[in-house]
Amino acid sequence: MLQVNHINTFIGRKKIVKDVSFRVNPGSIVGLIGPNGAGKTTIMKTILGLTKFTGKISVENKSVTENDHGALTRVGALIEHPAIYPFLTGLENLKLYSLDEADMNHVVSLLGMTSYINNKSKDYSMGMKQKLGIAIALLNKPQLVILDEPMNGLDIEATILIRKIIKQYAAQGSAFLISSHVLGELQKVMTNVLLITEGKIIVDQPIDEFNRVSHQQFRLLTEDMPATEKLFRDNRIPITKTDNYLLIARDQSYPVQDILYSHHIRLLELSPQGLNFEQTIVSLLEQQRRQNHEK
Structure with missing residues (x-):
């Protein structure tokens, strides 16, 4: 059309x-x-x-x-x-x-x-x-x-x-x-x-594919969140802050555990997290802004 x-x-x-x-x-x-x-x-x-x-x-x-x-x-x-x-x-x-x-x-x-x-x-x-x-x-x-x-x-x-x-x-x-x-x-x-x-x-x-991808995130909590956030940014791991947690992509769940372990930061929670539509849009825009800033 x-x-x-x-x-x-x-x-x-x-x-x-x-x-x-x-x-x-x-x-x-x-x-x-x-x-x-x-x-x-x-x-x-x-x-x-x-x-x-x-x-x-x-x-x-x-x-x-x-x-x-x-x-x-x-x-x-x-x-x-x-x-x-x-x-x-x-x-x-x-x-x-x-x-x-x-x-x-x-x-x-x-x-x-x-x-x-x-x-x-x-x-x-x-x-x-x-x-x-x-x-x-x-x-x-x-x-x-x-x-x-x-x-x-x-x-x-x-x-x-x-x-x-x-x-x-x-x-x-x-x-x-x-x-x-x-x-x-x-x-x-x-x-x-x-x-x-x-x-x-x-x-x-x-929209069905978009909604499916938007639910492929994990909620993460550690004993030292400021250090964790800096560590992830230094390693260019896309993150979104929400309440007291960080949200990471599903495919990053294993790499971040390795990074935390190697830097002696204790992981307190890592659980699947679905975002609503508006949150997913905001998250994608934030990631894009970060990528543009890094360039």
């Missing part, structure tokens, strides 16, 4: 996106995750032909180029803020983009917007505007939907509804690329994880 090959995106002379490659298959829901300034929104704008870039982007085997949106006729998008005309009603805004009235009415009903769709959108709450922006992205039965922070301003009920709709469209073959800081919600819908930091992708995995 979407193929991104070795794209680099510049803002002025600064390279924001650095040699990024990935694909989004029909029916998949890809979560684009990363800290502020990592390049998530820039990647989405680049895919939509809104920025200058090098490399190749194709949607349904049609090439995307800057300011030439012929390949994007079956792509729906919500980037940063909904593109809404405030003095038009919600329905009038939708009509500007709709090619199929029956489909438009279906989207309005699906999103639960019937009661206010004929009101001027300037009077909408933040959550209502967000739903209108999502409705615009879902018009005309898109094959690829790009959503930047779609849960912004939504209450719990609306968030659950949007999650259900995304799954429903994906089950019908639509592909999704979604960025969000609400990792708990994104985890509930996505099929694949794209983790980006400093313009580079450091993880590109199916």
